[in-house]
Amino acid sequence: MIPIAKPYLIEDDALAAYHTILSGWITQGPRVQEFEEKFAEYTGAKYAVAVSNCTTALHLSMIVAGIGPGDEVICPSMSYIATANSIKYVGANPVFAEVNEFYNLDPADVEKRINHKTKAILLVHQIGMPADIDAFTDLCSKYNLKLIEDAACAAGSVYKDKRIGSHSELVCFSFHPRKIISTGDGGMITTNREDYYSRLKLLRQHGMSVNDRIRHSSDKVIFEDHIEIGYNYRMTDIQASVGIKQLEKLDWIVDQRRIIAMAYHEGLKDIQSITLPHEEEGYFSNYQSYSIYLKEDFPIYRNELMQKLLEKGIATRRGIMNAHRETAYKLLTRKVKLPRSEDLQDRSILLPLYVPMSPQEIDFIIGTLKGLIESNVIHY
Numbered sequence: 001m002i003p004i005a006k007p008y009l010i011e012d013d014a015l016a017a018y019h020t021i022l023s024g025w026i027t028q029g030p031r032v033q034e035f036e037e038k039f040a041e042y043t044g045a046k047y048a049v050a051v052s053n054c055t056t057a058l059h060l061s062m063i064v065a066g067i068g069p070g071d072e073v074i075c076p077s078m079s080y081i082a083t084a085n086s087i088k089y090v091g092a093n094p095v096f097a098e099v100n101e102f103y104n105l106d107p108a109d110v111e112k113r114i115n116h117k118t119k120a121i122l123l124v125h126q127i128g129m130p131a132d133i134d135a136f137t138d139l140c141s142k143y144n145l146k147l148i149e150d151a152a153c154a155a156g157s158v159y160k161d162k163r164i165g166s167h168s169e170l171v172c173f174s175f176h177p178r179k180i181i182s183t184g185d186g187g188m189i190t191t192n193r194e195d196y197y198s199r200l201k202l203l204r205q206h207g208m209s210v211n212d213r214i215r216h217s218s219d220k221v222i223f224e225d226h227i228e229i230g231y232n233y234r235m236t237d238i239q240a241s242v243g244i245k246q247l248e249k250l251d252w253i254v255d256q257r258r259i260i261a262m263a264y265h266e267g268l269k270d271i272q273s274i275t276l277p278h279e280e281e282g283y284f285s286n287y288q289s290y291s292i293y294l295k296e297d298f299p300i301y302r303n304e305l306m307q308k309l310l311e312k313g314i315a316t317r318r319g320i321m322n323a324h325r326e327t328a329y330k331l332l333t334r335k336v337k338l339p340r341s342e343d344l345q346d347r348s349i350l351l352p353l354y355v356p357m358s359p360q361e362i363d364f365i366i367g368t369l370k371g372l373i374e375s376n377v378i379h380y
């Protein structure tokens with residue numbers, strides 16, 4: 001069976017966890033600090049704050065951006081549901097906007113939805129393809145809004161010669177195994193603002209004024225204060241030690257993923273009835289996923305195709321979900337109409353993409369897909 005994805009974890013990742021466990025310091029401490037410094041340096045951001053996952057990263061970003069009850073935040077519906085949930089956590093409402101052919105938020109559609117309640121735009125770099133950050137930065141300065149980036153899938157992606165993480169004030173990453181590099185679970189927020197950095201560090205650890213690392217290394221007795229109501233959203237040192245090793249491999253992993261994506265492109269480009277992902281000038285994707293879109297004249301129903309591929313030993317996934325179609329959002333979104341987002345969910349499939357993938361596996365997937373299309377499994 002060829003899986004849809006798997007994390008690239010090798011012996012040095014495991015050894016890093018091993019040594020951290022034996023060091024006696026296993027939760028947030030020196031390894032978290034080191035991972036943050038290295039991640040900030042990698043992305044080009046001034047600061048990075050490690051947290052338990054990208055959902056908590058988004059939640060804390062909403063708080064420091066000052067989003068609260070009654071506010072509206074514009075985001076895509078076509079994203080993992082955590083994007084919209086993070087807005088609900090602070091009592092605000094997600095306003096779903098339409099995406100473009102790149103599965104990313106459409107600036108023109110976003111602008112139409114801005115009103116006096118709008119406080120922020122939460123863009124998503126969907127499946128690793130950067131969204132048009134400049135267009136959203138312009139909208140935010142025009143209407144005095146905050147910009148938050150959900151870069152869960154976008155570690156190692158580049159927009160206009162700068163890595164994702166360095167363009168705006170709050171950028172949130174995920175280290176879930178389905179993303180580019182993994183710490184089991186884990187998240188990171190990058191920011192250039194010192195005030196955000198300080199407050200994020202407070203909020204992720206119960207609002208505590210002095211962290212454990214400083215208290216333990218002090219030769220004076222220190223009593224901490226809890227300055228505001230915070231959360232326990234810490235990353236552990238075990239996770240961070242793996243993250244440090246994963247980060248060293250990130251550029252190589254992205255290169256490998258792009259080689260696989262190019263092989264798919266070469267193998268599939270002659271099929272008229274599908275649309276392949278492509279990069280515009282200035283956009284560089286890490287290919288967190290490889291999504292193909294089945295056009296109207298595609299000879300097989302999408303779900304039927306997925307089933308046939310599964311029977312041949314190839315796992316696929318349907319297109320990215322639409323939050324407004326989920327039961328949790330039914331009451332809020334009865335009137336929401338997002339034809340393009342829904343169509344992309346219904347007519348796309350994600351192909352397997354992980355490192356390492358052998359040329360034989362890639363050829364087998366391309367060949368099987370072509371065979372199914374040519375044999376016209378269903379005639380109608």
Ligand SMILES: *Cc1c(COP(=O)(O)O)cnc(C)c1O
Pocket residue numbers: 053054055056079080082083124150152153173174175176186187
């Ligand atoms: C995976 C994902 C998340 C959630 O990340 P976690 O680390 O699992 O909390 C949020 N947004 C997007 C776009 C994602 O793909």
